[in-house]
Amino acid sequence: MAIRVIKDLMKKNNWKVRQEKQRAYGKHNGYYFTAYWNNYQTIVSVSLPHLDETQKVQILEDLNRHKEELRISDVSLDDGVLTATFKEVLRSLKYDDIIKYLDHASKLFMELKIPETGKCFKCGREEDTESVLYNDIPVSICPYCYEEAKSISKQNEEEYANTKKNYIPGFAGAFIGSIIGSIPWIIASYAGWFAAIFGFVIGKVSLKGYKLTGGKTGKATWWIIMGCTVFGILFAEVVAYTIAVINYYEIPFSMNIIYIIISTPEILRDIAPNFAIGLIMGILGVSSLFKEIRQEFNAAVLRVEKI
Ligand SMILES: [Zn+2]
Numbered sequence: 001m002a003i004r005v006i007k008d009l010m011k012k013n014n015w016k017v018r019q020e021k022q023r024a025y026g027k028h029n030g031y032y033f034t035a036y037w038n039n040y041q042t043i044v045s046v047s048l049p050h051l052d053e054t055q056k057v058q059i060l061e062d063l064n065r066h067k068e069e070l071r072i073s074d075v076s077l078d079d080g081v082l083t084a085t086f087k088e089v090l091r092s093l094k095y096d097d098i099i100k101y102l103d104h105a106s107k108l109f110m111e112l113k114i115p116e117t118g119k120c121f122k123c124g125r126e127e128d129t130e131s132v133l134y135n136d137i138p139v140s141i142c143p144y145c146y147e148e149a150k151s152i153s154k155q156n157e158e159e160y161a162n163t164k165k166n167y168i169p170g171f172a173g174a175f176i177g178s179i180i181g182s183i184p185w186i187i188a189s190y191a192g193w194f195a196a197i198f199g200f201v202i203g204k205v206s207l208k209g210y211k212l213t214g215g216k217t218g219k220a221t222w223w224i225i226m227g228c229t230v231f232g233i234l235f236a237e238v239v240a241y242t243i244a245v246i247n248y249y250e251i252p253f254s255m256n257i258i259y260i261i262i263s264t265p266e267i268l269r270d271i272a273p274n275f276a277i278g279l280i281m282g283i284l285g286v287s288s289l290f291k292e293i294r295q296e297f298n299a300a301v302l303r304v305e306k307i
Pocket residue numbers: 120121122123124125141142143144145146
C-alpha cells in the first residue's frame with residue numbers, strides 16, 4: 001500500500017497508523033478494520049465475533065461474488081476474523097479501492113444485522129467495553145476478558161521463554177554450515193573473481209545448518225548465526241589466501257603459512273575490505289532471521305494491547 005493511501009486513511013478517515021509495524025486501523029461505519037501491508041499485498045481484517053453459520057456463509061458468498069469488482073484476490077473467515085487479501089504485484093491498491101471494500105463490507109454487515117463494535121468479542125457483554133488490539137486485530141473487550149487475556153499472554157511469554165531452543169546443537173550446525181558455505185567463496189577467490197559477494201552464501205548456509213540440527217529461533221539465535229558467519233568469512237579469506245601463497249611460492253602447505261597470514265598486519269589490512277564487504281553480504285543473507293524470530297514469537301504468544 002502506498003504511503004499516500006495510508007496518509008489519506010489517517011486524514012480522511014481518522015485511522016491510526018503504526019508505520020513500523022506496517023499496519024493501520026480504524027472504524028468504518030462502526031466496524032473496526034485493520035490493514036497490514038508488505039511489498040506484494042495488503043490484507044484487511046475485521047473481527048466479527050458471534051456470527052451464526054448462515055451469516056458466515058452469506059458473507060463469504062457475497063464477497064466471493066464481488067471479488068473481481070472489489071479487487072480481492074482471497075477472502076477467508078476463520079476464528080471470527082474476516083480477512084480480505086489484495087495482491088499488489090501488478091497494480092498497487094488505491095485509496096478508492098480500500099474505501100470501496102470498506103463500504104461494501106460494512107454495508108453487508110449491517111444488512112446481516114451483525115452488531116457494530118461495542119460488544120465484548122469474547123463474552124458478548126455490552127458494558128464497560130474498550131478497544132484493544134488482540135493479535136493485531138482491533139476488538140472490543142470487557143474488563144474481565146481483558147484481564148484473562150493479559151494473564152494468558154503472560155503465561156505464553158513464560159512458556160515461550162522456557163521452551164528448549166536447542167542452542168548447542170544449533171550452534172554446531174551453524175558452525176559446520178559456515179565452513180561448508182565458505183566453499184563458493186574459496187573457489188571464487190581461487191578463480192580470481194570478486195569473492196566477497198559469497199558472504200551471502202555463508203550466512204544462509206550457516207542459518208540452514210542451525211535449523212537442520214534442530215535449533216529454534218530465540219534471542220541468542222541472531223548472535224550464534226552472526227558469530228558463525230563472521231568465522232566463516234574469516235575462514236574463507238584465510239584459506240583463499242593460504243592457497244594463493246602456496247601457489248605463488250610453490251611451497252607445500254604448513255600451519256606456519258596460516259600463522260604468518262593472521263599475524264602480519266599488512267596481510268590483514270589487505271584482507272580487511274573484502275572481509276567488510278563479505279560481512280555486509282552475510283548480514284543480508286540472514287536478514288530474514290529478524291522476521292522469523294518475530295513471527296515465531298507472535299505465533300506462540302497471545303498479544304493484547306490497549307489502543
Ligand atoms: Zn468479555
